[in-house]
Amino acid sequence: MTDPVVADTRRLNSKPQDLTDAYGPPSNFLEIDVYDPQIVGVGRNRYTTYEVRMRTNLPIFKLKDSCVRRRYSDFEWLKNELERDSKIVVPPLPGKALKRQLPFRGDEGLFEEAFIEERRVGLEQFINRIAGHPLAQNERCLHMFLQEETIDRNYIPGKVRKNRYTCACSMYIYFYITLIQS
Amino acid sequence: MNFFGFGQTAEIDIVLNDAETRKKAEHNGEDGRKEKYFRFYDGETVSGKVNVTLKYPGKRLEHNGIKVEFVGQIELYYDRGNHHEFVSLVKDLARPGELTQSQTFDFEFTHVEKPYESYTGQNVKLRYFLKVTISRKLSDITKELDIVVHTLSTYPDLNSSIKMEVGIEDCLHIEFEYNKSKYHLKDVIVGKIYFLLVRIKIRHMEIDIIRRETTGTGPSVYNENDTIAKYEIMDGAPVRGESIPIRLFLASYELTPTMKDVNKKFSVRYFLNLVLIDEEDRRYFKQQEIILWRKGDIVKKSMSHQAIMAAQRFEGSSNPEKSHSQSAEDGKS
Numbered sequence: 001m002t003d004p005v006v007a008d009t010r011r012l013n014s015k016p017q018d019l020t021d022a023y024g025p026p027s028n029f030l031e032i033d034v035y036d037p038q039i040v041g042v043g044r045n046r047y048t049t050y051e052v053r054m055r056t057n058l059p060i061f062k063l064k065d066s067c068v069r070r071r072y073s074d075f076e077w078l079k080n081e082l083e084r085d086s087k088i089v090v091p092p093l094p095g096k097a098l099k100r101q102l103p104f105r106g107d108e109g110l111f112e113e114a115f116i117e118e119r120r121v122g123l124e125q126f127i128n129r130i131a132g133h134p135l136a137q138n139e140r141c142l143h144m145f146l147q148e149e150t151i152d153r154n155y156i157p158g159k160v161r162k163n164r165y166t167c168a169c170s171m172y173i174y175f176y177i178t179l180i181q182s
Numbered sequence: 183m184n185f186f187g188f189g190q191t192a193e194i195d196i197v198l199n200d201a202e203t204r205k206k207a208e209h210n211g212e213d214g215r216k217e218k219y220f221r222f223y224d225g226e227t228v229s230g231k232v233n234v235t236l237k238y239p240g241k242r243l244e245h246n247g248i249k250v251e252f253v254g255q256i257e258l259y260y261d262r263g264n265h266h267e268f269v270s271l272v273k274d275l276a277r278p279g280e281l282t283q284s285q286t287f288d289f290e291f292t293h294v295e296k297p298y299e300s301y302t303g304q305n306v307k308l309r310y311f312l313k314v315t316i317s318r319k320l321s322d323i324t325k326e327l328d329i330v331v332h333t334l335s336t337y338p339d340l341n342s343s344i345k346m347e348v349g350i351e352d353c354l355h356i357e358f359e360y361n362k363s364k365y366h367l368k369d370v371i372v373g374k375i376y377f378l379l380v381r382i383k384i385r386h387m388e389i390d391i392i393r394r395e396t397t398g399t400g401p402s403v404y405n406e407n408d409t410i411a412k413y414e415i416m417d418g419a420p421v422r423g424e425s426i427p428i429r430l431f432l433a434s435y436e437l438t439p440t441m442k443d444v445n446k447k448f449s450v451r452y453f454l455n456l457v458l459i460d461e462e463d464r465r466y467f468k469q470q471e472i473i474l475w476r477k478g479d480i481v482k483k484s485m486s487h488q489a490i491m492a493a494q495r496f497e498g499s500s501n502p503e504k505s506h507s508q509s510a511e512d513g514k515s
Contacts, residue, residue, distance in 0.1 A: 007370045012359060014374055014425035021423040028381045028419070058381055060352065129462045132383065134353045161352070 030056040032131055032146070034124035037116045038069075047071050048116060050123060054146050060137050060160065066147040072096075074151055075123055078130070081141040085157050088136055091129045094122025191236065192243050192281070194314050194325035196250075198230040207330045210302050210436070219330040222296060222310070228252055228329070229290035232275060232314050236284050246317035248276040252291045254298070254310045254331075256447045258397055268445050269295060269310070278317075298444050299333040299476070304406045305397045306448045333439060335475040338364045347378070348468050355379040358456055358468070360428070366477040367437050373428035375456070377420045383461040387416040389430060390455040391437070392469070397448045409455075411435045432474075439476045 036051040053067045075093055082090050097119075100109040110116075130136050131146065138159045144151055198204065198220060207221040222228065232250055236243055254269030271294065275287040301308045310331050316323040341362045349355035355378035360371055375387065391411040398404050416426045441450040452474050457467040 009370050009372055009429055011427045011429075012361060012372060012374045014376060014427075015423070017423035017425070021421055024421075026419065026421050027379070028383050030383075132460070132462055133464065134350050134382065137353075 025057065027057065030054075030058055030128075030132055032124065032127050034120055034127060037120055039111055040071075046111065048111065048119075050120060052127065052146065054131070058137075061143065061147065063147050068146065068149060070145070070151075072119065072123070074145065075126065077151065077153065078141060078145045079126075081157065082130065082136060082139060085141070086135050086139055088133055091126055093126055094119045190323045191238065191241065192316060192323055193235045193237065194316070194323065195233040195235070196230060196312055196314060196325060196327040197233065198228070198327075201230075207332065209300060209330045212302055212307065219328050222294075222329050222331050223334065224296045224331070225293050226296075227290060227292050228294050228312065229288075229292075230312075232287045232289060234281060234285050234287070234316070236281060239283065243281040243316070244318070245276070245280065246278045246319070247274065248287065248314070248316050249274050250287075250289045251313045251315070252294060252310070253313060254296060255308070256445055257307045257309070258447065259305050259307070260397075266445065266447060268297070275314075296331045297333075298331070299439060299441065300330045301438060301441065301444075301450065303395045303448075303450065304408065305395060305404065308444065308448075332476055334478045335366075335439070337366075337477075338473075338475070344470055344472075346468075346470075349379065350466070352379070353381050354458070354466065356458075358470075360454065360470070360472070362472075364473040364475060365432060366475050367439070368433040368477065371428060371430040371432065371454070371472075375415070375426045375428065377422055377424050377426075380419075380421055382464075382466075384416075384419050385459050385461050386414060386418065387420075387426065387456070387458045388412055388414045389428060390457060391430075391432075391435060392453045392455050393437075394451045394453065395448065396451070399446065410437065437474055440473045 032052065032054045034050050034052055037048050038050075039046055040049055041047060049069045049071045051067060052070050053065075054061070054063075055065050057064060072093075079090050079093055082088065097110065097115065100112070100115065102109075127146075131142065136142050138161055140155070140158045140160055143160060144155060201220070204220050204222075206218040208216045208218055210216055232248075234243075234248070250273050252269065252271040253267055256266040256268065258264070258266075271291050273289050273291070275289065276285075296310060298308055300310060310329050312327045312329070314325045341364050343359060343361050344363050345357070345359040347355065347357045357376040357378060358373065359376075360373040362369075362371075365371060371389075389411075390409050390413070393408045393410050395406045395408070396403060397406075411430075413430055415428050420426065437452065438450060440452055441448070443449055451471060453469045453471050455467055455469045457465055459465050
């Protein structure tokens with residue numbers, strides 16, 4: 001009943017950390033590179049494709065190392081699928097650059113080196129932000145985009161893990177996630 | 183228009199009998215400015231003198247009665263016209279007549295019940311004040327003196343820790359623990375966060391203290407959330423098996439005790455918000471309510487007898503004089 005003059009601020013007891021956990025590779029490894037732009041096709045039907053290489057140790061992705069070729073409209077497709085099916089706020093893509101598709105430009109238009117590089121950087125930022133989002137990782141469209149050679153636009157949309165947000169064990173109470181646009 | 187009697191034919195001044203010894207406490211005004219007011223506890227007597235000074239000593243002041251009131255009221259900002267008085271005591275100081283010279287009146291409100299703590303918030307205000315009114319035909323002359331009331335509590339009998347496992351399946355699992363569920367206003371939150379699974383890239387982790395003020399009832403309930411504090415507890419990316427300690431001193435923040443359903447008009451509750459932020463600025467958070475209570479001050483000899491009685495009721499500890507004699511006796515044997 002006597003009131004302690006100074007509160008007890010000693011740390012709570014905690015389990016010592018396993019050394020393999022402490023010094024082993026982290027379980028959150030996920031890196032996606034968008035590189036090697038190549039111009040495909042001839043004349044007015046040309047377009048640029050980029051190599052999208054993903055390296056990860058997250059169990060939710062079937063392949064730990066995958067490499068596919070994607071063009072800008074594929075990224076647009078992914079953004080639309082996610083906006084429709086998932087509850088997340090999808091980050092913006094680099095611009096569509098419609099003006100660059102008009103004729104009689106002084107420069108190379110869509111195939112201008114500086115523009116391709118700017119777009120490549122934007123696409124890389126976009127895909128890394130998306131792929132790291134726990135809710136986006138649920139969506140089949142993301143897995144198809146990253147790890148299947150071609151995108152089947154007639155696919156059946158759906159979730160990869162149907163139980164991610166349901167409670168298997170009553171002890172678990174779930175976090176809320178919000179995506180803050182910076 | 184009555185600006186505390188200024189510009190009127192008389193000036194009113196309210197002076198408490200224990201003004202020399204009574205402690206003052208800081209309290210925020212509606213505009214955010216802090217001011218000091220006399221501090222009272224539940225059950226304490228409020229007594230003093232009312233000085234009425236005639237501005238023109240020769241001129242008489244005709245009036246319809248002079249009275250002093252002790253009022254405790256709740257004011258909702260969206261409904262300013264309606265004051266909900268939960269304490270209202272009146273003492274008549276003078277019957278209708280006239281004052282020929284400046285006069286002093288004594289008053290005493292004995293053992294006044296003050297059931298709630300003074301509170302000035304975002305949408306509601308609870309205040310206690312003395313009000314003197316000189317009633318007159320055309321316009322009354324009034325003067326108010328605000329006081330601050332603190333409600334004290336004892337150390338709770340049951341004060342279990344809060345311990346919970348939270349997460350997103352296969353993505354982030356943590357176990358958080360706070361040493362208590364009820365903290366007094368000068369307490370320390372001691373806790374820890376234990377990482378069971380980390381598959382996201384965390385940049386840092388913080389604890390926020392949030393105050394939720396709830397006003398209104400039924401369909402028109404309004405919650406106002408205020409982040410009182412943000413305290414970073416971890417910078418960098420943790421891995422599985424790491425324990426992050428928490429040590430958060432509450433005294434440095436502007437907190438009030440938890441108030442539930444005060445006079446069925448409003449509530450003030452506090453929450454700890456554990457927030458993890460990842461590399462892409464996504465925030466993962468878990469809110470947990472804590473109960474805050476006010477502990478009585480350490481009993482000092484200089485305190486008025488009444489305040490000592492009030493504090494002892496809640497401290498459970500003996501006064502210093504008693505313990506001195508106790509230890510002297512122990513020394514002898």
